[in-house]
Amino acid sequence: MMRRPLLLGMVGGGEGAFIGAVHRMAAAIDGDWRLVAGAFSTDAGRNVRTGEVLALDPARVYPTFDAMLAGERALPADARIDAVSVVTPNHLHAPMAIAALEAGFHVFCEKPMAMSVAEAQAIAAAAEASGRHFGLAFTYSGYALVEEARARVARGDFGAIRLVQVEYLQGWLSDPIDNAGNKQAEWRTDPARAGLGGCLGDIGTHAFHLAEHVSGLRTEAVSADLAIHVPGRRLDDDVSALLRFDGGARGTLKATQVAAGEENGLRLRIYGERGGLEWAQMEPNTLTLRWLDRPAEMVRAGGPGLSEGAAGLLRTPAGHPEGYVEAFANLYRGFAAAIRDEGGSWFPGVADGVRTMKFVEAVIANAATDRKWTSIDPGESV
Known part of the structure; x- marks a missing residue:
C-alpha cells in the first residue's frame, strides 16, 4: 500500500518572506509532506498571490490563521492538514502553536520557540496535553x-x-x-x-x-x-x-x-x-x-x-555538496517519522x-x- 504524504498548512511565509520558502523546499524534498493550505500574510493581496504561486486550492488559502484552523478541522480526517508550520515573527509563535496543538494539529515552529520561558513552557504543556508533536527549526x-x-x-x-x-x-x-x-x-x-x-x-x-x-x-x-x-x-x-x-x-x-x-x-x-x-x-x-x-x-x-x-x-x-536546505529537510523527515510513529529519526x-x-x-x-x-x-x- 502506497504511503500518502502528510498534509501541511503554513502560517506566515508569504510573498517576499525568506524563511517560508525554505520551509516549503525542505518539507518537499523527501516526499513526506505536501503543502495544501495556508494563511500566509495579513495582507490580503499578498496572501492570495502566495497561494496562486504555490498552486493551492483557493478555498484553502485562508484570510486568517483562525480561519485556517476552523476550515481544516471541518474537513474529513483524511483530507485535513496533519500539521502546521509556524513561520511568523517571534511574538506569534506561542499563541499560534498553542492554538494549533489544541485544535489537534502537530506543529513545526521557527525558532526561537517563544518570547519567554513562560511562553515556552506553555507550549510544552499544550503539546503534552494534546498528544501532538512539536518540532523546532534549529536547522x-x-x-x-x-x-x-x-x-x-x-x-x-x-x-x-x-x-x-x-x-x-x-x-x-x-x-x-x-x-x-x-x-x-x-x-x-x-x-x-x-x-x-x-x-x-x-x-x-x-x-x-x-x-x-x-x-x-x-x-x-x-x-x-x-x-x-x-x-x-x-x-x-x-x-x-x-x-x-x-x-x-x-x-x-x-x-x-x-x-x-x-x-x-x-x-x-x-x-x-x-x-x-x-x-x-x-x-x-x-x-x-x-x-x-x-x-x-x-x-x-x-x-x-x-x-x-x-x-x-x-x-x-x-563530492556532491549538501547544505542548508537538506539539513532543514532532515528535521522535517524526522518530524514526519515521529508523527507516523516510525521512530529512528531525531528532530529538535x-x-x-x-x-x-x-x-x-x-x-x-x-x-x-x-x-x-x-x-x-x-x-x-x-
Whole structure:
C-alpha cells in the first residue's frame, strides 16, 4: 500500500518572506509532506498571490490563521492538514502553536520557540496535553556532519570534554537597515515582535543549541555581555558569553550581527582529553578531527568512516555538496517519522526550545547586573 504524504498548512511565509520558502523546499524534498493550505500574510493581496504561486486550492488559502484552523478541522480526517508550520515573527509563535496543538494539529515552529520561558513552557504543556508533536527549526542540527560530530563525542573518541567554543558571526545589521525599511531587519530589532533578545534570540540560540547538542553537555551557568553597536537600535546586536557546563567543561559563545563582511559564520570547536573537532557551517561537508598524538584527519560527507546515523542523513554521493536546505529537510523527515510513529529519526523539539529560552533569559539577567555567574535553571546554585 502506497504511503500518502502528510498534509501541511503554513502560517506566515508569504510573498517576499525568506524563511517560508525554505520551509516549503525542505518539507518537499523527501516526499513526506505536501503543502495544501495556508494563511500566509495579513495582507490580503499578498496572501492570495502566495497561494496562486504555490498552486493551492483557493478555498484553502485562508484570510486568517483562525480561519485556517476552523476550515481544516471541518474537513474529513483524511483530507485535513496533519500539521502546521509556524513561520511568523517571534511574538506569534506561542499563541499560534498553542492554538494549533489544541485544535489537534502537530506543529513545526521557527525558532526561537517563544518570547519567554513562560511562553515556552506553555507550549510544552499544550503539546503534552494534546498528544501532538512539536518540532523546532534549529536547522544546523540537521547537517550530516553535525550528527557525525555528535556521535563521535558521545562514544568517547576525544575523552572527557574540556572545552566548547561556538561562534556565529554575521554582518548584515552593521548598518541601520532596520530603520530604512528592511522588513527582515525591522521586526528582528523590535522588542514587541522579536522578544527580549535581538541577535541573542535570532542566532545566539542557534549557537547555544548546537553547542549543547553536539557536546552532550548541559550548561549550568553563564557570564555574559550584551551590546548595541548601532545607535538607536533597541535590541542587542552583539553577544559574548562564558559557559560553565556540568562535569567541569568550560565554553565560550560569540554571536554578532555587526561583524561587517561576515556572511553566516557559524563555527563549532570541541576539545577533550585526547583530541577535538571543528565544524563550520559555510564548509558543512567537512569535519576536522585533531589529535594529541597523531596527525589531524578530515572526514567528508559521503566518504568513508561515517557513522550510520550521519550517513542516513545524506542524499547524494561524495563530492556532491549538501547544505542548508537538506539539513532543514532532515528535521522535517524526522518530524514526519515521529508523527507516523516510525521512530529512528531525531528532530529538535520541546526540550530544546525550553532550554534555549532559559539560556536567553539567563544571559539577559546576567548582562544586566555585576554578578559573575547566572544559573540557566533558576534556583540552582552556581
